Amino acid sequence: MPRSNYHRDTDNPFFLKLRARLPVTKVLALYKFSKLSKVQHLLHSLKYRSHPEIGIALGRIYGDELLTIDLHNEIDLIVPVPLHGKRKRERGYNQSEQFGRGLSEILGVDCSDEVIRRVIRTETQTRRTKLQRWMNVREGFEVAQPDKVMGKRILLIDDVITTGATIEACGEELVKGGCKELSIGCIAAAQ
DSSP states (O other), X not given: OOBOOGGGOTTOHHHHHHHTTSOEEEEEEEEEXXXXXXXXXXXXXXXHXXXXXXXXXXXXXXXXXXXXXXXXXXXXXXXXXXXXXXXXHHHSSOHHHHHHHHHHHHHTOOBOSSSEXXXXXXXXXXXXXXXXXXXXXXXXXXXXOGGGTTTOEEEEEEEEESSSHHHHHHHHHHHHTTOSEEEEEEEEEEO
């Protein structure tokens, strides 16, 4: 599967894309995402076929790589993009949280899915345009635990990032909430 190696290149295309919209420190991705690829198949198994263990395993794999750049010394908290409560109950887990659990285990940094919450249940982003994605998630999140955000260096994570609309909406809330530094990480990023 195509590795991104973005953790070794601070000015990677993913970083350049997001820094115009968010004050990000680092932007990281384990894999490059493309449609009909093995990466997409893996993500579908994680997300839609009840295989949360895939997220944990990928978090451990990427955690080992991130140790080589001492990321564990540069972040205070891992925050997964939240699912709406109803969707999480339907699925049984948050795939991004599973990825975060694997990262947390290897990096020795706490992971909390309670810091930010989804306040609006949005429709899937899968078949939407960039503008539709942004409109779908705008104002959809809020910081639920401000004390865990204020002055902290946060790694905001998601399973896959295509346009960046969801991660941007969450990131904006964390910045408004007073986080000291914001970094972004995901299993896969669209090119």
